Amino acid sequence: MSTPRMNADERRNQLLDILCDIVLSEGFAAVSIDRIARDANIARTVIYSHFGNLDGMLDALVERTADRALAQVRSVVPDFPISEDPGDVLADAIGTFTSVVRSDPVTWRIVLLPSDGAPAQLRERLGSARNAIETLLSPLVEWGIEALGVRDLELDVELVSHAIVLLGEDGARLTLTDPDRYPPERLKAFARSLIMVATKPAAGA
Numbered sequence: 001m002s003t004p005r006m007n008a009d010e011r012r013n014q015l016l017d018i019l020c021d022i023v024l025s026e027g028f029a030a031v032s033i034d035r036i037a038r039d040a041n042i043a044r045t046v047i048y049s050h051f052g053n054l055d056g057m058l059d060a061l062v063e064r065t066a067d068r069a070l071a072q073v074r075s076v077v078p079d080f081p082i083s084e085d086p087g088d089v090l091a092d093a094i095g096t097f098t099s100v101v102r103s104d105p106v107t108w109r110i111v112l113l114p115s116d117g118a119p120a121q122l123r124e125r126l127g128s129a130r131n132a133i134e135t136l137l138s139p140l141v142e143w144g145i146e147a148l149g150v151r152d153l154e155l156d157v158e159l160v161s162h163a164i165v166l167l168g169e170d171g172a173r174l175t176l177t178d179p180d181r182y183p184p185e186r187l188k189a190f191a192r193s194l195i196m197v198a199t200k201p202a203a204g205a
Contacts, residue, residue, distance in 0.1 A: 012050050015040060016061050020106050023061075028117035031058075061110075062122045066129040068107045072100045073133050077140060086147040087195040090140070094168055095188025101172040102179060112173050130165060137161040148195075167191065 006014060018039050022030050033054055037044045051057035076096040082089055101108045111126055141160045171191075174182035 008050070011046070012060070013064075015047060015050065015057070016064055017106075019057060019061050020110065023115060024106065024109055027115040028058075028119065033057075058119050059121060062119070062125045065107055065110050065122075066125045068104065069111050069126075070129050070132055072104065072107075073097065074136065076100060077136055080139070080143070082143065082147075086144040087192060090144055090164070090195055091188050091192035093140075094164075094171060094191040095184045097168050098171050098175045098182075098184040098187050102175055102184070105176055108172055109176060112169055113176065134158070134161045134165055137164055167194075 015036060018036055019031060022035060022039070031054070033044050033047055036057075037047055040046075047057065051060055076093050078084075078089060078093070101112075110122075111129075114122060138157055138161045141164065142157050145155050145157065145160070171182070171187040175184065175187065
């Protein structure tokens with residue numbers, strides 16, 4: 001049976017999608033050029049022409065996954081100037097982020113639920129992406145601290161940004177593994193409660 005003709009980008013994405021399916025269902029140990037070629041119903045030489053070898057293909061998957069994840073995070077960070085209540089803005093960002101995760105579970109399962117045998121380049125690239133996300137959030141966090149009037153708490157912007165990323169990642173894992181129990185609305189409400197608790201002492205001072 002012949003396969004449909006595709007341009008180079010379509011073929012690369014098709015092969016990376018097949019690689020994703022194998023990784024998510026069976027783990028990285030199940031990946032091989034032979035297996036991908038068989039699942040794609042193409043010759044091995046097609047894969048070599050696009051990626052060079054299996055390591056090149058894994059590198060391409062890592063880059064595509066990290067780029068997609070970072071772009072999706074950027075999409076939920078509001079642009080300045082911001083006129084809304086800072087607590088609502090930060091809670092909305094958590095809720096929107098978990099909705100985005102649910103809309104692209106393939107990307108986020110690789111990011112947040114890596115299977116056994118994940119290559120070192122995946123861990124390294126995702127670590128770099130996490131640092132980039134924290135840097136992206138820092139201006140929003142700094143604005144939030146100013147707008148909430150809690151500067152006297154001497155909150156560390158870098159550590160707060162790190163904590164928000166960890167909260168978002170944990171909420172995303174929950175909504176991926178048990179979506180009915182942990183919908184975005186529940187996670188958003190929880191984030192809003194945390195913000196209220198964190199700022200209450202300063203408000204009453």
